[in-house]
Amino acid sequence: MSSTKKLIIYNDPNSAPCRAVVSFCKLNNIPFELVETSVAKMQVFQPEFKKINPIQQIPAIKEIDTQTGEEWTLGESHAILRYLINTRQLPDHWYPKEPRLRAKVDQYLDWHHTFLRQGSSIFVFMKLFAPKLFQKTLPEEQLKFQFTYLTRSLSLMERWLAQSKYLCGEQMTIADISAACELIQTKFIAFDLAKWPKVQAWLKHMVEENPTILEVHQPFLKFASELTGQAKL
């Protein structure tokens, strides 16, 4: 069925959830086309994009039936990952069918929104990108509060990684991809992961030692490195 479907990903390489979806497709040899949709250039707020994703966020996907021309769209990176797994023949380990194992992955994916994403993408935006790109410095107190999401998230991740090689068990799941694409950004805020050694080793394994994921990250690493004058990794 999926062989007649063309997949388009609306992507900004500086967005962690976009990098997660693109990394996942590359790791699984899922063919796709990219449409660059820049957040900084406010492209997500354009009326054409609103038709693709009314939530006006990236990533979003469009599936086009190459025979009938029928189109279907979806937003939210975790919904996209789950959908790709449900519709493509992929190894079970990414998102196990067994309800107990699946609950572990879902638990991570649901927790992610209000913890690691807050501590990573949102904090890094406030601390680094807002002042550098938009000349907007946030009050120290607000930064301090946002930072607690990062340390609290890392403590829980350290605990999970003390129990198993990956966040949700002995095999890599979509939780690891989503988390790694978030956390790699903290490299650019002079933040030392050494207090969370298991997380540090896991992140190295997930990004630096994974050629596919590392390659997807190159444009972002270059951008962040130029912005901060810091080495890429």
Add this chain to the structure above:
Amino acid sequence: MEDKPKITLYGDYASQPTRACYVFLKYNKVPFEFKQVRVTKLEQYSPEFKKINPNAKVPALTDGDISMFESHTILRYLHESRKLPDHWYPRTDFRERAKIDEYLDWHHNGIRLGAGGYIFRKYMSSLTGKPAPKESINESLMNLKKSFKLMEQYWLKDDKQKYLLGNELTLADFSCASEITQIIPSNIASILDGYPKVKAWFQRILDISEFNKVHHKAIATLSKYFQIIDDQGNKPKL
């Protein structure tokens, strides 16, 4: 027959995600035991509860020897492990399922950020000793309006549609409606009038007896508390 249900739900009636799971279990007649973890008494930080949920948040669920947290995870798990009707979260129509997932993922930094954020900042933040500044209360209100507008234009755009994702209940409905409940006893209840589709849909969920029972209690309790805070706010300065 087992004497005790295998499932225990830990939570607080004052917690929106707890209520979503509670109503879902009741509606589907899944036997369970409910254990109160009072967030106003910070019981979620107790060592016993942290064994069940190291993230120290309600709700959490145990089923025999496993435990989990995050309300949407709990809903998905109950649906699959108890083989509940397909309409909640379709098993073979992956596009329908994906649209439910899309809502559930948006929820956290969408409606919950607006509704939960507003109520926390306006009514609860003073309890922590750090009352939220006016600007941040307004920011939450803007987020809430933005979420209601999106619901009108996207999930509820079709006038004939009964529920968020179509004409049958899905996991999205109780989760979303639970967040809106807390707005009813607040000082901004009337903003719902500006979003007639959201209002009609919410009323439809409130008319479901399992939902109504729990949520009426929550509205009554919150109402008393919110009134005190609102009255204080309205007192003329000496």
